[in-house]
Structure formats: structure tokens, C-alpha cells
Amino acid sequence: MNATRDSIKSAIRTILDFPKKGILYRDVTTLFKDPKGLRATISEFTARYGDETIDVVVGIESRGFIIGAILAHELGVGFVPLRKKGKLPFNTLSESYDLEYGTDELEIHTDAIQKGSQVLIVDDLIATGGTLLAGIKLIEKVGGSVVETACIVELPELKGRERIEECNTSLFSLVTFEGE
Numbered sequence: 001m002n003a004t005r006d007s008i009k010s011a012i013r014t015i016l017d018f019p020k021k022g023i024l025y026r027d028v029t030t031l032f033k034d035p036k037g038l039r040a041t042i043s044e045f046t047a048r049y050g051d052e053t054i055d056v057v058v059g060i061e062s063r064g065f066i067i068g069a070i071l072a073h074e075l076g077v078g079f080v081p082l083r084k085k086g087k088l089p090f091n092t093l094s095e096s097y098d099l100e101y102g103t104d105e106l107e108i109h110t111d112a113i114q115k116g117s118q119v120l121i122v123d124d125l126i127a128t129g130g131t132l133l134a135g136i137k138l139i140e141k142v143g144g145s146v147v148e149t150a151c152i153v154e155l156p157e158l159k160g161r162e163r164i165e166e167c168n169t170s171l172f173s174l175v176t177f178e179g180e
Contacts, residue, residue, distance in 0.1 A: 004043075008175055013027040032066060049075060054147055055077055056120075058119055058121045059082065059121075060082045060122070060132070061084050064124060067122055084105065085104070093142065095141070108139075108142060114143070118147050125153040129160030133163055136169055150171070151174075152173070152174050152175065
């Protein structure tokens with residue numbers, strides 16, 4: 001790992017037993033409040049995607065909104081939020097998914113993405129991959145094509161990457177926490 005990614009990783013707080021016993025929660029809010037850490041994170045993503053054909057960045061609720069909106073701005077493209085069930089005010093499509101510690105459902109406006117759009121999906125963290133898989137399915141339902149999925153943090157022991165790659169989609173992550 002390079003020095004920039006080491007500094008990004010060191011700015012992420014670990015909380016034991018949140019949101020329930022046995023979970024090691026990786027809290028990126030400490031990274032977001034650090035101006036250098038946030039800038040470095042966005043710079044890493046911008047360097048990766050700056051020359052790619054991306055029409056829209058999709059961010060997954062809620063921390064995916066933060067990096068997704070900033071990255072969309074940097075890339076000069078639109079931003080679309082994927083929200084939890086019941087949070088969007090217009091016609092929606094939904095997809096349920098399993099979390100590391102439960103289940104939930106994501107929604108997208110039916111008119112959020114034009115058919116054929118090249119889409120980058122971003123979130124703060126990938127554990128089991130359930131949230132990103134739901135995002136991929138929603139983008140496909142509305143006619144978009146997922147260029148790649150991207151996260152700040154990857155937890156490899158939970159095998160999310162394998163699930164994403166089974167959908168013929170690649171995953172890019174800045175840092176990993178392996179059983180730490």
C-alpha cells in the first residue's frame with residue numbers, strides 16, 4: 001500500500017460491537033472530518049476514474065452520498081442517490097439485500113438514469129457485498145450499465161468482492177482491513 005492509502009486507512013476509526021455484538025465497525029466519519037484525508041480519498045478516486053467514460057455516479061445511502069456527490073462533481077457528471085425504502089418521493093424500483101447484520105431494501109427513481117448510461121456505484125465500505133449487489137441490480141433494472149463498483153474500505157474475509165465479481169462487475173477499494 002502507498003503512503004496516501006496508509007494515511008487514509010489510519011484516519012478510519014474502528015468501533016467494537018457496533019451496531020451489535022461481534023461486529024468491528026469501520027467508521028469513515030473520522031476520515032471525512034479530516035480535510036487532508038477526505039481530499040486524499042477523492043483524489044484517489046478521481047485519478048482512477050478521470051479518464052473513464054462515466055455518465056453518472058450512484059451513491060448508496062448514506063455515506064456513499066458523501067463520496068459519490070463529491071466524486072461526481074470532480075468528474076463533471078451527475079449524481080444519483082440509492083435510498084433506503086420509502087425515502088424517495090417519485091416512482092421507484094426496489095431491491096432487497098442481506099447485510100452483515102440484517103436485511104434492508106434500496107430504491108431508485110425509475111427515471112434516475114437514462115438507458116445505456118455508464119454508471120459508477122460508490123459506497124463507503126464493502127463487507128458481504130449485499131448493498132452493492134442490490135445497487136448493480138437496480139442500475140440494470142433502469143437500463144444502465146455498471147462500469148465498476150468502488151468503496152473506501154473492503155473487509156475481504158466477508159467475501160463481498162467474490163459476490164460482486166460473480167455478477168461480472170469489478171470492485172475497486174482503497175484500503176482493506178483483514179481480521180484486524
